[in-house]
Amino acid sequence: xxxxxxxxxxxxxxxxxxxxxxxxxxxxxxxxxxxxxxxxxxxxxxxxxxxxxxxxxxxxxxxxxxxxxxxxxxxxxxxxxxxxxxxxxxxxxxxxxxxxxxxxxxxxxxxxxxxxxxxxxxxxxxxxxxxxxxxxxxxxxxxxxxxxxxxxxxxxxxxxxxxxxxxxxxxxxxxxxxxxxxxxxxxxxxxxxxxxxxxxxxxxxxxxxxxxxxxxxxxxxxxxxxxxxxxxxxxxxxxxxxxxxxxxxxxxxxxxxxxxxxxxxxxxxxxxxxxxxxxxxxxxxxxxxxxxxxxxxxxxxxxxxxxxxxxxxxxxxxxxxxxxxxxxxxxxxxxxxxxxxxxxxxxxxxxxxxxxxxxxxxxxxxxxxxxxxxxxxxxxxxxxxxxxxxxxxxxxxxxxxxxxxxxxxxxxxxxxxxxxxxxxx
Amino acid sequence: xxxxxxxxxxxxxxxxxxxxxxxxxxxxxxxxxxxxxxxxxxxxxxxxxxxxxxxxxxxxxxxxxxxxxxxxxxxxxxxxxxxxxxxxxxxxxxxxxxxxxxxxxxxxxxxxxxxxxxxxxxxxxxxxxxxxxxxxxxxxxxxxxxxxxxxxxxxxxxxxxxxxxxxxxxxxxxxxxxxxxxxxxxxxxxxxxxxxxxxxxxxxxxxxxxxxxxxxxxxxxxxxxxxxxxxxxxxxxxxxxxxxxxxxxxxxxxxxxxxxxx
Numbered sequence: 092x093x094x095x096x097x098x099x100x101x102x103x104x105x106x107x108x109x110x111x112x113x114x115x116x117x118x119x120x121x122x123x124x125x126x127x128x129x130x131x132x133x134x135x136x137x138x139x140x141x142x143x144x145x146x147x148x149x150x151x152x153x154x155x156x157x158x159x160x161x162x163x164x165x166x167x168x169x170x171x172x173x174x175x176x177x178x179x180x181x182x183x184x185x186x187x188x189x190x191x192x193x194x195x196x197x198x199x200x201x202x203x204x205x206x207x208x209x210x211x212x213x214x215x216x217x218x219x220x221x222x223x224x225x226x227x228x229x230x231x232x233x234x235x236x237x238x239x240x241x242x243x244x245x246x247x248x249x250x251x252x253x254x255x256x257x258x259x260x261x262x263x264x265x266x267x268x269x270x271x272x273x274x275x276x277x278x279x280x281x282x283x284x285x286x287x288x289x290x291x292x293x294x295x296x297x298x299x300x301x302x303x304x305x306x307x308x309x310x311x312x313x314x315x316x317x318x319x320x321x322x323x324x325x326x327x328x329x330x331x332x333x334x335x336x337x338x339x340x341x342x343x344x345x346x347x348x349x350x351x352x353x354x355x356x357x358x359x360x361x362x363x364x365x366x367x368x369x370x371x372x373x374x375x376x377x378x379x380x381x382x383x384x385x386x387x388x389x390x391x392x393x394x395x396x397x398x399x400x401x402x403x404x405x406x407x408x409x410x411x412x413x414x415x416x417x418x419x420x421x422x423x424x425x426x427x428x429x430x431x432x433x434x435x436x437x438x439x440x441x442x443x444x445x446x447x448x449x450x451x452x453x454x455x456x457x458x459x460x461x462x463x464x465x466x467x468x469x470x471x472x473x474x475x476x477x478x479x480x481x482x483x484x485x486x487x488x489x490x491x492x493x494x495x496x497x498x499x500x501x502x503x504x505x506x507x508x509x510x511x512x513x514x515x516x
Numbered sequence: 517x518x519x520x521x522x523x524x525x526x527x528x529x530x531x532x533x534x535x536x537x538x539x540x541x542x543x544x545x546x547x548x549x550x551x552x553x554x555x556x557x558x559x560x561x562x563x564x565x566x567x568x569x570x571x572x573x574x575x576x577x578x579x580x581x582x583x584x585x586x587x588x589x590x591x592x593x594x595x596x597x598x599x600x601x602x603x604x605x606x607x608x609x610x611x612x613x614x615x616x617x618x619x620x621x622x623x624x625x626x627x628x629x630x631x632x633x634x635x636x637x638x639x640x641x642x643x644x645x646x647x648x649x650x651x652x653x654x655x656x657x658x659x660x661x662x663x664x665x666x667x668x669x670x671x672x673x674x675x676x677x678x679x680x681x682x683x684x685x686x687x688x689x690x691x692x693x694x695x696x697x698x699x700x701x702x703x704x705x706x707x708x709x710x711x712x713x714x715x716x717x718x719x720x721x722x723x724x725x726x727x728x729x730x731x732x733x734x735x736x737x738x739x740x741x742x743x744x745x746x747x748x749x750x751x752x753x754x755x756x757x758x759x760x761x762x763x764x765x766x767x768x769x770x771x772x773x774x775x776x777x778x
Contacts, residue, residue: 115776179775183619186772198619206617211543220539223532224618 103195105276105307106158106181111190113151113176113331150176151187152331163308165322165339167315167346169353172328174311178202178278181309196275196307199225203280204265210254214245214264217253221268235271242293243267263290270297277301280311295321315343315460319495340459344489347461350422351390351485374410374441374468374477378403381464381486394490394499398455402466403447410441410477414469417450422461427497456499459490519761522768526621533624533631540603540632555636556643558599559591566591570708579710581739585647589738590707590731592644593669596637597727598698604629604677605684605694608774616775623767626677630670637666644738656741665733665744668753672726675760678767685774706731723748726756 151173158164166174179185180192182200207224208217218239222232232239240246243263253261279298298321302308312318318325318339325342327335329349335342380388384397392398400417419428430450432439465483467476492499526533545551563584570576571583578586607625608615615622648655684690704725706714711732714722723729723745729752733744 179616183772184616185775200619202617203613207614209539209543211546212539216539216542220535223529223535224614224620226529226620227531229531229535 104157104159104193105195106309107191107193108154108156108177108181109191109193111151111154111177111180111192112149112188113173113180113185114147114188115150115176117146117148149331151180153190154328154331154333156326156333156336158307158309160307161302161305162324163302163310163322165318165325166309166311166328167313167318167325167343168328168334169350171330173331174328175202175280176331177328178280178309178311182278194276197226198276198278199269199272199274200278201266201269201280202278204262204269206265208253208261208265211252213252214249214256217264218268221265222271225269225272227272239267239271242270242297244290259287259290266290266294270294270301273301274306276307276309278309281313315346316495319343340493344459344487347459347487348391351461351487373408374404374406374413376402376404376466376468377445378447379466379484381484390484390486392455392486392488394458394488394492395454395456396488398452398486400450400452400464400466400484401447402450403445404441404468405445406441406443408443410470412471413439413441413477414471415448415466416469417464417466419457420463420465421457421497422463425497427457427462455488457488458492458494458496458499459488461485461487518768519764522621522764526623529620529624532620533628536624536628537631537635540628541635544632552636552639555639559588559595559640560643562591562595563588566708576709577713579712579735579740581653582651585651585653586710586735586739587708588647589644589735590705592637592640593666593730593734594702594705594707594727595640596633597669597673598702599636600630600633600673601676601680601694601698603633604673605680605691607677608681609685609688609691622771622774623678623764626681627674630673630677634670648738653739654741656737658737658741658743661733661737661744664749664753665730665737668726668749668756669730671760672730672756675756675763678760679763682767682770682774685777686770701725701727704728706735710735723752724755726752 154173154177156164166177168174176185178200179202180187181194182198182202183194184200184202207221209220212220218236219229219232222235222239223229227235240249243266245260245264245267248256248260253264256264295317298308298310302321308321310318310321322339324337325339326333327342327346327349334349335345379400379402381390381392382399382401383389383392384399386399402415414431414433416429416431418426420426463483463485469475470477490499494500545554548554550557566587567584570587571578576583604626607629608622611625645655680690680694684694702708704722705727711719711722711728723732729744729748733749736742736744
């Protein structure tokens with residue numbers, strides 16, 4: 092959709108971001124008069140301001156998107172993609188170098204929770220300070236005060252200076268104030284990854300409520316599950332460019348693929364997902380790769396596919412009671428699955444020389460994400476692996492399933508059942 | 517026209533202005549032993565030292581009034597001026613976390629500082645009443661000029677604060693220039709000595725300094741029961757009005773660049 096179609100639709104979009112560019116300068120941000128005066132005149136002389144000077148870069152390059160009324164749009168992308176800059180431009184904290192930005196309606200931006208807290212003031216005083224910073228009137232805060240306190244669960248700490256709060260408490264107080272601003276347009280920058288799990292859930296619930304109440308939301312997060320859960324549409328930025336825009340599952344899958352590619356180039360992993368290495372260890376893996384059911388080497392599968400891990404190793408001596416352990420880990424560190432030859436194969440031995448083995452997952456029922464699979468070789472009960480080089484392969488899973496979470500579970504709904512309680516009686 | 521938009525937005529954020537002012541006042545005196553007494557301490561300490569040095573040693577005239585009273589009446593508006601500017605210059609650069617993370621009209625910082633210092637000024641002023649009683653000076657009707665004089669000082673302060681706080685974001689040199697300039701300005705303002713000591717041909721230029729007009733006016737009103745010199749007062753008011761308009765215009769023009777630079 093272009094901004095033009097937005098103009099044609101009956102209700103104007105609350106947010107339009109039209110061919111926006113934003114330039115920043117790298118390096119020392121504030122200057123002394125001595126360097127600044129010459130620069131000032133140079134700038135005034137070449138006033139067109141459309142090109143890059145030395146030491147400058149584009150944080151946002153020709154980005155265009157819009158957000159419709161009551162829509163929730165997620166912005167994802169690696170660090171330095173321009174996500175926060177986009178939000179700062181939308182909230183008028185900074186001004187774009189080129190392009191048009193329009194925001195209609197009362198706006199609240201949560202760039203940093205509790206940004207306006209003063210450590211020496213009490214919780215109560217900070218609620219008022221922070222509330223007015225967010226654009227609330229004192230009277231409105233009076234009215235909302237009890238609700239804010241209740242949401243924060245900090246009733247007993249109101250008269251304590253915020254500097255004695257734990258960081259979690261401060262965040263709770265900050266979010267509680269922000270959650271009560273009741274804006275028409277809400278901008279959130281990765282602030283929900285704070286506080287304990289219970290409070291996080293409460294924050295997400297609050298967002299769902301705001302969403303249901305028709306608030307237009309722009310949401311930045313590295314938590315892709317949260318993005319998928321909350322957003323109607325997702326924008327992928329990278330190095331200031333809009334890479335992809337569309338439905339959350341698609342864009343997130345695209346992003347995960349990108350992350351995988353970056354990983355691979357950073358860690359110099361060969362493409363095609365084959366790793367071969369010679370080692371001086373007594374036993375070492377020499378080759379590892381993943382294939383699909385028909386034996387084609389791949390690193391992208393669908394949820395539920397048959398996936399095979401092929402491992403080759405070289406032993407310089409016989410190993411009694413060896414154990415090969417294979418672990419699948421999600422990129423955020425969640426260990427999804429671990430299996431070991433010790434429980435699965437009787438009388439598995441490794442004799443001097445080369446050998447291979449294969450591990451087949453009949454149906455890899457993990458949900459879409461990027462995963463790392465690694466193998467390690469142990470002898471008997473020794474907890475230190477024999478092979479010092481640990482093998483890591485990366486792969487992505489995609490799926491059409493609307494399920495969200497870590498794993499796919501076979502399930503079905505049944506609407507024509509007798510209530511369980513009646514059956515008992 | 518554009519100025520109206522600015523003012524309207526500032527008005528919309530008036531509660532923020534007041535909470536920032538309240539924050540500044542509370543934070544300043546929290547965890548201090550003497551608390552708000554500090555508002556009186558500074559002019560009082562200067563009063564003692566000035567009396568010793570300029571009256572006892574230097575035999576500076578005080579137009580026939582007791583020198584302590586004379587210097588304190590000058591020191592109260594002067595302290596308001598110097599403290600405000602000392603704090604205002606860094607009021608934006610020192611609040612960078614807020615400037616970068618939340619949108620609101622940034623002039624609330626320098627203006628808030630001036631308002632917070634105004635509260636100190638009011639506290640310090642109360643002691644003028646005490647001194648007047650101590651020296652058996654009658655309170656006279658000319659006191660009705662005070663709101664104009666102090667109003668002029670506040671507007672002047674807001675203008676300078678807007679200018680220096682925004683310049684300081686771009687050039688940290690300003691932070692060092694301001695205290696120096698304030699100190700130099702004190703010697704061209706009749707704080708230590710009376711205006712009558714300024715030679716007649718220079719006095720015209722002398723009174724182009726709005727602070728000289730304010731301090732001289734306050735003394736005339738409070739100590740001598742005379743109205744301020746109207747010509748310089750009107751001229752100063754006009755100049756300050758023009759200046760504050762320009763300063764505000766400049767401030768709003770560069771405001772959008774603060775978050776990029778800090």
